[in-house]
Amino acid sequence: MNGPEPSVKNAATLIYKALQTSLTTAGDTEYRELAALFRVDASFRRMCEDVATGLTLQIIDASELRGLVLVPQSKDSRFAVRLGDIRAHGMEQPHRVALVLAHISICAAFYPTSESLDDDSLIPPPVTIATCRDTLYSLAQRLKDANPLPADIPLDLAPGWEAVCALPQTLRESVRAAPSSGAGIVKIALNQMVEGGLVRLDRGTEDDPQASYTATHRLRVQLREIALRRLFEMAQLCTARR
Numbered sequence: 001m002n003g004p005e006p007s008v009k010n011a012a013t014l015i016y017k018a019l020q021t022s023l024t025t026a027g028d029t030e031y032r033e034l035a036a037l038f039r040v041d042a043s044f045r046r047m048c049e050d051v052a053t054g055l056t057l058q059i060i061d062a063s064e065l066r067g068l069v070l071v072p073q074s075k076d077s078r079f080a081v082r083l084g085d086i087r088a089h090g091m092e093q094p095h096r097v098a099l100v101l102a103h104i105s106i107c108a109a110f111y112p113t114s115e116s117l118d119d120d121s122l123i124p125p126p127v128t129i130a131t132c133r134d135t136l137y138s139l140a141q142r143l144k145d146a147n148p149l150p151a152d153i154p155l156d157l158a159p160g161w162e163a164v165c166a167l168p169q170t171l172r173e174s175v176r177a178a179p180s181s182g183a184g185i186v187k188i189a190l191n192q193m194v195e196g197g198l199v200r201l202d203r204g205t206e207d208d209p210q211a212s213y214t215a216t217h218r219l220r221v222q223l224r225e226i227a228l229r230r231l232f233e234m235a236q237l238c239t240a241r242r
């Protein structure tokens with residue numbers, strides 16, 4: 001049986017599938033075949049890049065096993081995530097900013113050094129909510145105590161680290177995705193990252209404090225394009241696994 005042809009329609013189909021972050025090439029034959037065609041056919045690759053560019057997206061990684069990884073071309077892209085886009089979950093603005101810090105802290109918990117991020121052969125061990133929570137608190141305290149604050153750390157994040165420092169680490173009940181504790185904010189961030197195909201829930205249930213999460217290849221690739229590089233480096237310094 002012949003494989004897919006290099007056409008604009010197939011290029012658009014491949015980009016469409018890549019936008020579905022929960023979709024895998026292992027579970028979708030068409031996705032796998034189109035990703036393979038992208039790798040071997042230069043004309044099809046250019047078509048895919050043109051489609052992505054038209055959508056203000058950039059292809060930063062591609063493989064037959066993992067599919068395509070897309071990122072916004074700029075902060076003005078329709079696909080760029082802005083602070084106001086983060087689902088509120090009933091949160092006030094300081095807690096929304098704290099959620100940004102939680103995302104950064106989770107990433108640093110998986111990749112505490114530059115070497116662990118840059119070496120594709122190194123598979124980061126799973127992390128727990130507690131590990132990410134401790135990194136978040138350490139990062140928030142470091143930012144709060146910084147004098148002067150590094151020039152490339154946005155002052156808009158200040159309400160976030162103030163909010164984290166004022167929160168209890170956990171509540172007595174099971175860990176819920178709620179902004180009432182540090183662990184709860186981490187849980188919201190982890191849920192969003194699971195939805196985005198950046199991490200997987202490996203062991204336990206969503207409300208289990210001992211649940212473990214594993215980073216996907218998509219997270220590693222996207223972190224290499226991270227805009228808040230200085231903030232990520234500060235979060236790396238706050239991990240216990242350096």
